[in-house]
Every structure is written in C-alpha cells, then in structure tokens.
Amino acid sequence: MQLGQFSHLVSPRATYPRACGPESDCTQWLDTKPHGSVLYVSFGSYAHTSKHEISEIANGLLLSGVNFIWVLRPDIVSSDESDFLPVGFEESVKGRGRIVSWCCQIAVISHPAIGGFLTHCGWNSILESIWCSVPLLCYPLLTDQFTNRKLIVDDLRVGINLCDDKNSVNRKEVSENINRLMKANASSEIREQVKKVKKSIRGWNGEKWIICKKFHAVD
Template identity: 40%
Template sequence: MMEASFGHILLLPFPFQGHIMPFMEMANRLVDAGFTVTFANTDFNHRRLLAAGNGYADNELSSSGRRLRLLGIPDGLESDEERKNVARICQVIPGAMAAGVEGVIRSAADEGRPFRWILSDQLMSWAVPLGLREGLRAAVFWTSSAAMLAISLSIPKMIQIGLIAEDGLPKKHAVFQLAPGVPGLHTAQLAWNNAGSNLADKSCVFSFVLTNNRATADHAELLIFNSFEDLEPQALSLLPSPVPVGPLFSADHHPTGSLWPLENPSTILRWLDSHPVGSVLYIAFGSHTIFSEAQIEELARGLELTGRPFLWAVRPDLTAERRDAAFSPEYLKRIEGRGLLVGWAPQRRVLAHPSIGCFMSHCGWNSILEGLTAGVRFLCWPYFADQFLNETYICDTWKVGLSVGHREDGTGAGAGGGEMMLVKGEQIRKRVEEVMRDEEIGKRAHVWKERATQNVNPSGTCHENFNMVLNVLGSTP
C-alpha cells in the first residue's frame, strides 16, 4: 500500500448509469486510500446524482473529512434532448465538454490543488490529450468486459480481412471471433452497429470509438478493468498490460453512483423473505432498454404463465408507449402476492437474497458481475452495445444461463442493429422453466459465485491489483 504522498485525481466517466456506478466506487476507494478526487459528470447527470439522495450534499460527500468533490460540465445537449441516444452523445460531448474539462484542470491548478492524474473512462479518452497538455498523467478505466475492448481494438484487423468497411459497417454478415475463448460476435452486434438506428448514427459511433482507441493506445499509462482474471483469461491476455480490479461494487459504507432516487428497500426485502429459497424470478433491464407496448404485454403475460413468484423492476420509461393493458387492475389482481412490481430495486441486495433463483437481465456488465457474485442463473435479453457479447459469455462460455429468444440469423431477441424481435409470453414461460430446472446451470452458477468472491478478498488477485493501481497513482514520474 502506498504511503502518504497523496495526489489529486480527475475522474471522468462516460455519461451512462452503468459507467457512473463503478466510477463512483473507484472514486470512493481512492479517497479511502488518501487521494483527493474530483468527479466530473455531465451537468445533467450531476444534478440527477445530487437529487437521487445517495448520501451527497452540496457537491461533497456528506460525511466529514473526505476529499471527494462532485461537479458538472455542460454536455452540449438541449435540456429536453433525449440522453439515451448513443449516437447523439458520441457526436456532441467531445466538442461540448472539452472547454469544461480544460477549465476544471486549470481552476484546480489556480487554487493550489493541481491534478496529478486524469482517470478517464475509455469512452472519454478523447479528453486524455487535454490533460496531458496541462501536465497530467493518464490512466483509463474500462467498465465493461475485457473481451469487448479487445474486439474494439481489433478494428484494423476486421477491416483488413474484409469483415467491415472503413466506416465500420458490415461488408459480410458473419461472426467474428478474435481468439479461442473470446466470444464471437455477429457483425450486426458489433457495438457501433447496434447503437444507432441508421447508417449515419452507426458511423458516428464508430468514429467516436476510433478516437478513444487511439487516445488510449497512445497515452494511457494504466489500463484498468472491472473484471477478473478467472473470468476472462483469454481476452485479458490479448490486451496491453491490463489491470483487472473487479468485481468493483459499492462498499456498504460508500454512497453509490446511482442516478435513480433511492427507495426504501424494506418492503422489497420483506416480500423476498416470504418466498422459498431459489424460487423468485428477478427481472431488470438496466437504465436504457426500451420495449414496445406489445413486448411489455407479452412479458407480463409470460411471467404470469410461469406460476412462479417474480420481482420486476419496471422503470417509468421502460416503454415509450402506454402500459395500461399490461398492468391493468385485472392483471395486478391476478398476480397479487406472487408478483411485485417496483420502480427501481436495490439490485445487489436483491440478487444476494436467498429466495432469488434467476435473473432476467439485459446483460449489462455491472448486472452480470452482480449476478455472478450472487450465484444466480441468468435469462438473457440483450438490447444494445456490448450486451450481445455478454450474453454469449453467459450462455456459451460460463454456461450459467439461457437466452430468452433467438432470431433465425442468430442475432438474438435484442435490437441487434434493427427492430427487436417480439418474444411471446409462452416462449418466456418455456425459457423460465428450462433455466430454473437445469441443475447443471445452478451448479456452475455456484462455482462462479465462489470464484468472484475469492478475487475481491484481501488475498485475492484483484485486491492485489488495486493496491498496485494505488501505488502507481501515488508515484512521481
């Protein structure tokens, strides 16, 4: 562990919930180790974070004596613009936020507390050269799977072999596998090809990825991952000096980076207490998945058909349409006592509850790590970005879950760069029964729970790696 020559670090997360949460835990751990940290969100997310009631007050942690400052930088979008539009975010934020990032760096220097490091989300690596020009050193934190970054960094190879064009769009409809043990991805599932609704959007995201890849390769002294060696040995071996420090979850004494208002978990946990061990299906699709009204109705019907108890986290914006038919008074009466619908659940506590038997998930990386650590089965329903690769890990590599549904071309039930396939209620019921009755899946899930837990113990590899990160960040050039 490093000694007391602590410095000031600027943290810059990508402005999505799944990136902000591990970044906030990184910030809290750095502060615990003695560093001073400035956490720079977009203005929009900064306001959401403060309003969510996660233990923050007046841009500082409410607990006294800590050194974590929260601030916001304008993201260049109008106040009423949709901030789930990935292509729009990628198009606007580098130019819009550059001056704000430079201003934060220079203000800190003027105030006599200059930054020593910029610790950037890999998807915000465009900002790293700004820090270098002001004398900062640079580290990069990748919050998804190592496999996803390894594939992203292999774009030149995909172009060379004629799989994708210079603008990232598919030249072949085929599966690309970087190496044995690394999940293969259909060209329609490459992150930039399923993050936009038209060709211009996809090309914009692709250009954004290339910019960040170049900055990472050219300038990052540390490449940190929210993963662990047992989980992705092949993918990590393909990357330049990776430092896996995961699973990186919020410690009990740390405020979280959630942008959603906290709800009293006691009602949910009491409800879980009333059900047998391993009996409850938990359904949550992260902060960005959007379903059609028809799919919500089919999902609601499928859950009812299972006859099993279920807890469903239903975001207010889970569909852009009306949900009256799915959650009519008659439906709510039929599932009373067996189905619990909530706006937002304390997911880690829910997954760790003994009554949870299966997690129906969008396959976001944070959710996967939480589910693996809890030892639950998965039902995979990916939506966009890296989630299709994560589904392949779950179903084909680790074999701890099943896919909800597949297209004939193999691209799954999620968006995949096009319209989502409608999964009928009867198919949902069937897949729930298959995964809940598969004893081998249950056994493998338990094994992964033990492996994940061992990695974050004081004697674990990721614990040792995090101490190495602290030493490097505290060192002088």
C-alpha cells in the first residue's frame, strides 16, 4: 500500500471546537501575496509561553519586514494578561501581517503564498508542513516538542532554530532567522531537503505511516 492522500491522514483541524468563519478564512488575503512570501506562525492548541517572549517574537516579525499570518490564541500567555502584544504592533504591520485566533491550518500552509512555518514543533504541524513542502522555524515549548525540534533541525534538516539560545528569545535573532528562512537564496538547501523528505514519506507503506502518526497524538 502506497501513501497517497496524505492530507486525509494528517489532522486538518476538522474537530477543533470552532467554526470556520470569516476571521479564520485567510486564503483570500494570501491570494494577494507573492508566492512563498508569507510566514505562517502558530504554536498549537495547548502550549503556553510568556508575555515577554510573545513581545520579542512580535518585535522580531516587525523588524523582519516579512509578510505573516499569526494564529495567536487568547490563552497563549500563561497569565491573566490579555494585552500581550506590544503597543501599536497591529497598526505597524497593517497590510503585511494578519493576526487571527484560529484558522484552518492545512488550508493555509498548502497555499502557494506560504514560504515558512514558525512552529512549536507539534507532531501534526511537522507532518502537515513537510507534506506542503514548507520549511520550519522551530520554537518548542514543552515536553516532546524539544525532541521534535532535534528531528527537524539536526536529523531531517528541514528547518532551523528560532533562536540559538533555546532558553531565551530576542527580537534581533528572531528577525535574522525569519529572513534566513524566508529568503530563497539563504534557504535553498532547506527547501530542497523538505521536498526530498516529502518524497520519501510518500513512499512509505501504510504500516510505517500508522506508526509515525501514532508516535505523537497531541499537537
């Protein structure tokens, strides 16, 4: 049995307890952006981080000048704070950045305008990104995600670290690594490697794929 319709096997977020309304339909916005020019940013459904790190990532996105879609859950910060973005951030990135609380991930990362994925290294996100030939920028937040990061960066070589110091995030390094991933001349080897890994996954038989998918159940 050959692996054919991978998109039916990876999680398309169909069971997420929220309807796909206008807020989550980012595809029309993506249609207005050049091929491979948009960074998709999402940290999954469960992981949390600090206000400081969200602020540094936001400022890194601002400094990078890159187009982006950022899925920013209201509960992403592990505190009661609701205003965790820098003052004026949304106005500063108007036109090149879109912030939503949820979107249909597989529909977004399969869009031709997407050129990279800043991820928490959840297993489903990794599989979906590889299948769509999208290289990864790694920001693991808990448990197995650190092991997944090693797989992506060191073993498969389909992504890079968001910051070299895995215990600290700073805006300058965030900006530099976003541009490193998104600029075609700097990331050509990674992009070719993603395609090779995708091709090898397509050749797996059903049994190997089931084992791979069961390895991590939560994104």
